[in-house]
Amino acid sequence: MCESNVYILKNGREELVLEGVDVLENQEGQVKLVSMFGEEEKIKARVKNLSLVDHKIILEPV
Amino acid sequence: MCESNVYILKNGREELVLEGVDVLENQEGQVKLVSMFGEEEKIKARVKNLSLVDHKIILEPV
Incomplete structure (x- = not known):
């Protein structure tokens, strides 16, 4: 786990964005997160x- | 683990850069990696x- x-x-x-994140994808100007809960x-x-x-995982605004 | x-x-x-990475820091134009082996x-x-x-973790060149 x-x-x-x-x-x-x-x-x-x-500030908490999402818990239990499995997958992170860096996209154009944004980050996509997917958690273990879908x-x-x-x-x-x-x-x-x-x-x-x-x-x-710590993000910073763009 | x-x-x-x-x-x-x-x-x-x-291409493999480093195994067993615990810490990643995004710095100015580069990424610093630290493995569990130091x-x-x-x-x-x-x-x-x-x-x-x-x-x-997948990186892309800048």
Whole structure:
């Protein structure tokens, strides 16, 4: 179970976008997330960093 | 153990960059990778997609 929670950095704070994310795709100016529950989310952002040991992916707005 | 192997897409083929990656940081025009073995790698690329269930992160050159 290696899913990660995805957060977006806003004003220095991490806001949860989607939990249990399995798949992330970088698309034109946005990121598409798909969770282990089949939920999808698209957000205007890019990957800032990720720490798999912490199950955490941080996005930043574009 | 949720580390992933990181590949870069070159001419439609996936070339292995670093195995067992725990941490990825998107820096100015490059990506810094740190593996569970303490190895570090910097590469001029950005995240294209990732599939955590497959333990796979794909980069593309910038």
